[in-house]
Amino acid sequence: MKALILSDSHGWTNEVKEIIDRHRDEVDVVYHCGDSELDQDHPVLKDANVVKGNCDFGVDFPNEIKEDVKGVRFYITHGHLYNVKLTTDRLSYRAEEMGAAIACFGHTHIATSFEQxxxxxxxxxxIKLPLGGRTKTYAICERINDVTTVTFHQQTDGEIVEELTKVYD
Structure with missing residues (x-):
C-alpha cells in the first residue's frame, strides 16, 4: 500500500497537479489534509480525497475521512477541530476511536511523523507556506507487510528530505 499525502496548498493549483502527476502511477491513494482553498469540483483535486480545513470556506469537503486502503485503515482530518497546534491528544483519541492504523493531518504547516x-x-x-521557513514538503507513506515507511519530499522537485524519513515496524 502506498499513499501520497499533502496539505495546506492554500490556492496553489499547478503545484498540486505537478505533485499528483509526479506520483500518480506509484500510489494507491492521494489524500489532501485540507486548506486547499479550492472548490470541491476543481479539476486538480479530481484524483484526491480531500478534507475541509479552516481556510476552506463555502466548500462541502468532509471534516474527516475514514478509509481502508489495501487493508490499512486511514483517518484523515485537517486538525484545526482537534487543536493540533497545542496538542495531539484529542486527535489521538479520535484516531483510536476510528480504528486507524495511520492518521494524517495538516494545519500546523510542520512536517512530522510519529507513532503513539x-x-x-x-x-x-x-507545500506552500511551511512554518519557520522550512522546506515545502509533502509525504509518501508506504506499508509493506507490517513495516511502514514515511518519506517527506520537497515540493519543488520531489527530492527526499532524508532527515524527516522514518521507518515504523
Missing part, C-alpha cells in the same frame, strides 16, 4: 499507541501520525507539512 500503535497509530502512525503523519503531517506532510505545507
Amino acid at each position: 499507541n500503535g497509530v502512525i501520525y503523519i503531517n506532510p507539512g505545507s
Whole structure:
C-alpha cells in the first residue's frame, strides 16, 4: 500500500497537479489534509480525497475521512477541530476511536511523523507556506507487510528530505 499525502496548498493549483502527476502511477491513494482553498469540483483535486480545513470556506469537503486502503485503515482530518497546534491528544483519541492504523493531518504547516499507541501520525507539512521557513514538503507513506515507511519530499522537485524519513515496524 502506498499513499501520497499533502496539505495546506492554500490556492496553489499547478503545484498540486505537478505533485499528483509526479506520483500518480506509484500510489494507491492521494489524500489532501485540507486548506486547499479550492472548490470541491476543481479539476486538480479530481484524483484526491480531500478534507475541509479552516481556510476552506463555502466548500462541502468532509471534516474527516475514514478509509481502508489495501487493508490499512486511514483517518484523515485537517486538525484545526482537534487543536493540533497545542496538542495531539484529542486527535489521538479520535484516531483510536476510528480504528486507524495511520492518521494524517495538516494545519500546523510542520512536517512530522510519529507513532503513539500503535497509530502512525503523519503531517506532510505545507507545500506552500511551511512554518519557520522550512522546506515545502509533502509525504509518501508506504506499508509493506507490517513495516511502514514515511518519506517527506520537497515540493519543488520531489527530492527526499532524508532527515524527516522514518521507518515504523
